[in-house]
Amino acid sequence: MRKTINLVSTLSLFLLVGQLLSGAPTLAASTTSSGAAVTKISFSMMTGDVEEVANYRALIEDFQAANKDVKVEFLELTGNYFEKIISMIATGTAPDIFWYGGTNSAQLIRDGALADLTPFIEKDPDFKLADFFPSIVNPFRWQGGLYGIPRDVSPLVLYYNVDSFSNAGLLSPNDYHDRKAWTWDNFLSVSRKLSAPNAPTPRYGMSTDWWWGLWFPWILTNGGEIFSPDYKEPRFDSPQAREGLKFFCDLIHVHKVVPSPDQANALGGHWGLFVQGQAAMYPSGRWVVPGLRKTEKFNFDAVVMPYKVRQGTALFTGVYVISAGSTKKQAAWRLLKWLASPQAQLKLAARGQVLPSRISAATSKEFINSTPPEHNMIFVEAVQHGYLEPVFPEFGKVMDATWGPFWEMFNGRIGVDEALAAIMPQVKQIMGLK
Numbered sequence: 001m002r003k004t005i006n007l008v009s010t011l012s013l014f015l016l017v018g019q020l021l022s023g024a025p026t027l028a029a030s031t032t033s034s035g036a037a038v039t040k041i042s043f044s045m046m047t048g049d050v051e052e053v054a055n056y057r058a059l060i061e062d063f064q065a066a067n068k069d070v071k072v073e074f075l076e077l078t079g080n081y082f083e084k085i086i087s088m089i090a091t092g093t094a095p096d097i098f099w100y101g102g103t104n105s106a107q108l109i110r111d112g113a114l115a116d117l118t119p120f121i122e123k124d125p126d127f128k129l130a131d132f133f134p135s136i137v138n139p140f141r142w143q144g145g146l147y148g149i150p151r152d153v154s155p156l157v158l159y160y161n162v163d164s165f166s167n168a169g170l171l172s173p174n175d176y177h178d179r180k181a182w183t184w185d186n187f188l189s190v191s192r193k194l195s196a197p198n199a200p201t202p203r204y205g206m207s208t209d210w211w212w213g214l215w216f217p218w219i220l221t222n223g224g225e226i227f228s229p230d231y232k233e234p235r236f237d238s239p240q241a242r243e244g245l246k247f248f249c250d251l252i253h254v255h256k257v258v259p260s261p262d263q264a265n266a267l268g269g270h271w272g273l274f275v276q277g278q279a280a281m282y283p284s285g286r287w288v289v290p291g292l293r294k295t296e297k298f299n300f301d302a303v304v305m306p307y308k309v310r311q312g313t314a315l316f317t318g319v320y321v322i323s324a325g326s327t328k329k330q331a332a333w334r335l336l337k338w339l340a341s342p343q344a345q346l347k348l349a350a351r352g353q354v355l356p357s358r359i360s361a362a363t364s365k366e367f368i369n370s371t372p373p374e375h376n377m378i379f380v381e382a383v384q385h386g387y388l389e390p391v392f393p394e395f396g397k398v399m400d401a402t403w404g405p406f407w408e409m410f411n412g413r414i415g416v417d418e419a420l421a422a423i424m425p426q427v428k429q430i431m432g433l434k
Contacts, residue, residue: 037069039331044075045099055348063338070331089113089323096326097336099151102317105140107393109147115322116145120333127337131358133383136317139391148319149340152354154285155382156213156314158306159292162299164194164280173303174375184247187306191257194280205257207270207279210410212399213314213389214283217305218244220312220387231392234427237420245416253412260411285316286379289352293372302373304382315386317357355379394430401426
């Protein structure tokens with residue numbers, strides 16, 4: 001599950017202290033066997049996945065083999081990664097280069113904690129920014145600077161049980177999509193045929209989680225918006241948004257092709273319903289692919305989210321950034337450039353967990369032919385119609401305000417209009433609107 005983590009507001013209070021301290025204790029320079037000076041830099045990312053850590057260690061070894069004048073210390077931070085990074089920035093001990101969550105970087109950018117990468121990009125003819133999907137680069141621009149390079153991108157798509165569709169004699173979702181007919185109506189039609197909510201072992205057309213990334217697409221595919229392009233106005237109470245949310249809720253309470261949160265929890269959880277074969281479809285990001293590849297219960301594939309007015313979905317990314325307090329930014333840039341290279345991205349993507357942020361890597365034979373899922377190009381297509389998790393400091397608080405009322409709405413205890421009436425005053429207050 002991907003959820004926004006609110007940034008600790010004390011960062012801005014301590015940032016000045018951190019900037020003053022940042023020039024103090026640094027790793028001393030050493031020398032190579034030939035006597036050349038060695039610059040030591042530190043790198044960190046959110047760890048916890050043994051295989052991913054191993055991949056990063058291999059990438060760092062490859063980098064050091066080709067850059068013998070740079071020594072990289074890989075800092076594996078356990079516990080709450082984001083809070084630890086904030087604390088390190090505040091005390092002047094931040095890694096020279098680190099990975100950070102997309103929307104969570106907004107406050108760091110505004111507070112001046114991250115280095116502008118534009119000067120490095122402009123002086124490096126080998127680095128092709130145009131090779132990255134624009135929709136995941138532009139949100140990290142601020143006041144003429146660029147403060148992060150996306151490591152990867154994960155669009156929210158709809159995974160499906162191939163066997164469920166074939167056993168029921170139905171066209172697959174991609175068969176519909178190939179005919180430009182993967183519409184809300186056809187999605188509902190196949191969901192009804194695949195559902196038996198009152199059977200001894202209940203079955204559903206789709207099971208789903210309930211955080212914001214899962215309800216965004218129903219608004220976007222109905223032609224609605226979540227926020228204004230400048231993030232100054234919330235728009236998920238527009239007529240298009242209301243209709244999208246109403247359709248989503250009707251899937252649960254009218255058509256009964258999706259279990260409510262309470263129902264799913266009683267049956268073992270939304271994810272459990274899908275992997276046990278009791279739900280034919282499941283919306284999620286690329287991060288579920290490694291787990292699905294290990295399942296022996298059924299064959300799976302993926303398709304774009306069903307659409308009414310247009311295609312649309314939520315996008316998620318994380319970025320490589322350089323600390324503004326680093327005294328070794330040039331060496332840090334060289335490591336960042338390597339980690340964001342097509343070769344490094346394809347190595348990290350081999351497990352299936354991420355889609356490369358570089359267009360050349362995402363559309364390469366190495367990625368497209370890495371199956372299952374069979375239809376890997378739909379991830380690229382989804383990015384082209386996607387909406388990146390908003391990058392502005394108040395986003396986490398805004399989504400926190402939606403959680404309670406929307407949970408009640410998805411469980412059928414209140415309606416869409418009542419839920420929106422409960423959250424919109426809070427949202428506008430958080431965003432500084434009257």
